[in-house]
Amino acid sequence: MYKLISLLFIFSSLISCGDNKGPVYLAKSNTYTFWQMNSSEIQLLNNSKIYTYTTESLETNYEKIFCGNLQDCSFNINNIKNSTLFGNFNLDTKPIVNNSLGIKSINLYRLIYTTLGQFGEKRKVSGALFVPNIDPHKIKGIILFFHPTVFDKHSVPSYAATQKSDQVLAAIFVAQGYIVAAPDYIGLGYDESMVHPYILYPQINALDGLAMLIASQQFLTQKKLFNHQKLPLYITGSSEGGAYALWFSRLYQEQSTFKILINSTNFNVTKIVPISGAYDLSGVMYNYLFSDINIFNKSKFNVANVFYAAKLKSSLFANAMLAYSYYTENGNFSKVFNPNFFNMICTFQLESSCQFMGKQINLLEAFSQNSTLDIAQKVSNAAAFKIANKTIFINQFNSVVPLINPNLLKNSQFMSLLTNGDIYYWHSTVPTTIVYFKHDSIVSNYNSLYAYTGMLANNSTNLTQIPVNNAWLKRRTINYLPAFDVDHGASSYYLLIIALNQFNQFK
Numbered sequence: 001m002y003k004l005i006s007l008l009f010i011f012s013s014l015i016s017c018g019d020n021k022g023p024v025y026l027a028k029s030n031t032y033t034f035w036q037m038n039s040s041e042i043q044l045l046n047n048s049k050i051y052t053y054t055t056e057s058l059e060t061n062y063e064k065i066f067c068g069n070l071q072d073c074s075f076n077i078n079n080i081k082n083s084t085l086f087g088n089f090n091l092d093t094k095p096i097v098n099n100s101l102g103i104k105s106i107n108l109y110r111l112i113y114t115t116l117g118q119f120g121e122k123r124k125v126s127g128a129l130f131v132p133n134i135d136p137h138k139i140k141g142i143i144l145f146f147h148p149t150v151f152d153k154h155s156v157p158s159y160a161a162t163q164k165s166d167q168v169l170a171a172i173f174v175a176q177g178y179i180v181a182a183p184d185y186i187g188l189g190y191d192e193s194m195v196h197p198y199i200l201y202p203q204i205n206a207l208d209g210l211a212m213l214i215a216s217q218q219f220l221t222q223k224k225l226f227n228h229q230k231l232p233l234y235i236t237g238s239s240e241g242g243a244y245a246l247w248f249s250r251l252y253q254e255q256s257t258f259k260i261l262i263n264s265t266n267f268n269v270t271k272i273v274p275i276s277g278a279y280d281l282s283g284v285m286y287n288y289l290f291s292d293i294n295i296f297n298k299s300k301f302n303v304a305n306v307f308y309a310a311k312l313k314s315s316l317f318a319n320a321m322l323a324y325s326y327y328t329e330n331g332n333f334s335k336v337f338n339p340n341f342f343n344m345i346c347t348f349q350l351e352s353s354c355q356f357m358g359k360q361i362n363l364l365e366a367f368s369q370n371s372t373l374d375i376a377q378k379v380s381n382a383a384a385f386k387i388a389n390k391t392i393f394i395n396q397f398n399s400v401v402p403l404i405n406p407n408l409l410k411n412s413q414f415m416s417l418l419t420n421g422d423i424y425y426w427h428s429t430v431p432t433t434i435v436y437f438k439h440d441s442i443v444s445n446y447n448s449l450y451a452y453t454g455m456l457a458n459n460s461t462n463l464t465q466i467p468v469n470n471a472w473l474k475r476r477t478i479n480y481l482p483a484f485d486v487d488h489g490a491s492s493y494y495l496l497i498i499a500l501n502q503f504n505q506f507k
Contacts, residue, residue, distance in 0.1 A: 022300055023280075023287045025450050027457055032203055032420045035116045036257050039264065042211045044218040045124060046112040051161035053106040053170050059096040062171035065164050065493050066091060068475030070483060079472040080497065087501030096175045103132045106174045108166070110158035112190055113215035115208045118197050118327050126190035127183040127212040128157030128166070129219060130174045136225055140177040141503065142216070142267055144209050145169060146237030146244040147182060148492060149199075151315060151367055151375040153192040157182035165492070172496045178234075178503070179220070183212040192368070195326040198319050199240055199278055202421050206247040209235075210261060217265045226266075232506055233267035235274075236499045238492040239443055242277025246423050246451065249430050270506050272432040273499040276491050278443050279451040282418035288444055289317055294396035301446065304439035304470055304487045310398045312442060314383035315376045317400045318363050328417060333364070334405065338386055341403045344378065347385035354382045425454035431462040435498050437470050442488040466498060 067073035073091075081090035089095065109129045117123040132139070147157055147165065160166050173180050185205055187196030197204050213233070220226030237245035249272045251258045262269060278285050288301055293309040303309050318341075325336045333342050340347070343362050346354040355361070356369055356378065363382075369375055386393045386402035393402040408414055424447070432455075436448035445467070452465040470485035473494055477484070486494060 022302075023284045023444070023446050025453060026283060027425055027454060028419070028422075029425060030419050030422050034203055034251065034255055034258075035120055035207060037116055037207060037210070037261065038257070039214070039261060041114060041116060041122060042214045042261075043114045044111060044215040045114065047219055048110050049107055050110050050158065051108040053108070053167070055097045055099065055103055055105065055175050058106075058167060058171040058175060059094055061167050062096060063091055065168060068483075068486070068490065069479070070474060070476055076473050080494070083472070085466055085468070085501070086497045087504060089497045089501070096171050099175050099177070101132070101134055101138055101177045103134055103175055103177065105133045106170050107131050107133060108158075108161050108170070109219065111212070111215050111219055113211060115186070115211035116204070117186055117194070118201055118204050123186055123191055123194070125184060125186055125208060125211075126156075126158045127181065127215070129216050130170055130180040130182070131220075131225055132174050132177060132179070134177065137229065138177060139179055139231065141232035141234055141270070141506075142179040142181060142213075143173055143234045143236060143503070144213055144245075144248070145173075145180050145182040146205070146209060146241030146248075147185075148237075148239035148241050149316065149319070150188070151319065151372040152370050153188050153368060154370065155372050156184035156189045158184050159189055168493055168496060172500055176500060176504075179216075179231075181212050181216040183208045195323055195364075196319075197327055198323040199243065200281065200320055200324055200417055200421050201327060202243050202247045202423065203251065205244045206251055207258075209244060209248050210251075210258060213265060213267060214261065217267070230266050230268055232270040232503075233262070234270055234499075234503045235272045236496070237277070238275040238495065239277065239488065242274040242443075243279055243423060245272060245274040246277060246279060246432075248272075249428060249432065250423060250426055253428060253430060269430060271502055272430055273435060273502050274432070274451075275435045275495045275499065276437060276440060276443050276445070276488060277447060277451075279422065279424040279447045281421045282415065283422075284444050284446045284450065286418060289313070289400045292397050292399050293441075294398070301444040302439050303441045303444070304437070304485060305441045306396060308487060308489075309441040310395050311380055312376060313398050313400070314393070314403065315379040316442070317403065318379050318383075319367060321404070322364055322367060324414065324417065328413060333362075336405055336408055337363070338388065338403050338405065341382055341386055344382040346381060349381055349384065354378055424451040425458060426460075427458040428455055428460040429462060432460075432464070433502050434463075434465045435495050436465075436467060437486075437488070437491060437495075438467050439470050439485070440488045440491075468495065468498070
């Protein structure tokens with residue numbers, strides 16, 4: 001009881017309205033590490049067809065996803081079909097099954113191929129290739145898609161054929177005549193034994209996208225699904241993948257060997273559409289993590305739902321810092337984490353709240369479990385009530401300070417890594433449209449605002465931005481609660497339609 005009273009005292013002392021000014025924009029150039037790769041290091045090792053979709057089933061399933069448990073979906077449908085940003089996409093006309101190319105089915109293949117890891121080693125990884133069953137001459141182009149964050153190893157494109165994320169890709173892009181290549185990433189999918197170089201190492205993930213494209217061309221040629229016509233190459237990605245999509249464009253424009261390898265395929269870089277990405281790691285994302293996201297200061301980061309933000313913040317942070325510990329600190333987790341948090345020791349809850357199937361495991365082991373929702377919940381439970389420097393981690397008071405080794409913030413190597421991962425202040429000439437929600441609870445839209453501002457400041461051309469009003473779309477997660485404006489977790493279900501519209505403008 002004494003401990004509880006003490007905690008309540010600390011909790012009450014922290015309540016304040018806070019500073020509602022947004023994170024500061026700092027114009028700064030950065031350096032980054034790029035692994036040189038040659039064509040001999042990229043090999044298609046194996047392939048298998050793992051699923052066949054019908055456009056009829058995709059139509060039915062995507063409508064359910066789009067409507068988000070609403071009894072009446074007319075609000076969502078009407079707002080999208082009346083918007084030129086979405087290309088007047090109209091679910092009432094059954095656009096997936098009634099596609100203009102007469103596509104009836106789509107094959108999903110898993111490719112196993114080689115790429116380079118963060119240490120320069122050759123790795124065997126996996127990726128998904130979605131191919132519409134039509135005459136290859138009718139293919140509109142190939143889309144390289146970088147998927148958003150997942151916590152478990154197999155909720156990735158080539159292992160998640162029946163999950164929402166894959167069905168959305170097939171329904172929005174492939175049913176309209178595009179091939180989609182989607183890497184699973186290092187440390188996920190086939191490469192599950194490795195730690196995923198999550199978000200802090202964007203260049204190596206962009207390089208994996210290049211390897212996936214080359215492996216895809218090899219496969220398409222072998223299967224005679226590709227007739228050597230020059231195909232437009234479109235790049236997109238959401239959340240974590242949004243940053244990798246923009247980094248892919250930067251490497252293409254700044255690294256000659258990267259560009260040579262792309263040009264060696266018959267894919268012609270045409271358009272980049274990054275969606276809601278973490279582009280400013282050292283500024284926006286750092287401040288988001290080390291600030292309280294609560295009802296008093298949610299406007300500081302344009303957050304839509306503070307409870308959603310608080311729920312996922314500890315898992316996102318843990319995922320990133322596991323990567324940092326492994327790749328930069330040689331696996332020295334005690335140098336990075338509060339040991340009680342790393343070992344997932346509950347503070348006040350029942351021990352079972354932080355355990356998996358009655359077993360006490362650490363964060364590294366937790367991110368090898370097979371349910372993203374379970375991982376997020378257990379990590380959130382382990383983070384709750386941790387205390388450091390008169391700061392407590394609990395719901396609306398969720399600075400990650402109590403979750404770390406206090407020496408981390410004095411580590412210049414950590415701060416330098418964040419800066420090297422920034423992709424908001426650079427020069428681009430490839431047509432690029434930055435898409436984002438006006439309010440985002442996980443990846444603040446200041447990332448997108450600053451990317452647009454910084455790229456313009458560097459005299460970038462062919463650059464546009466599309467901010468989207470969250471209130472145009474509603475979802476209901478629990479039947480007896482009101483519907484909420486759509487937020488970050490469901491963003492790709494809708495914003496990929498904007499990417500489709502952008503790509504369709506190129507003939």
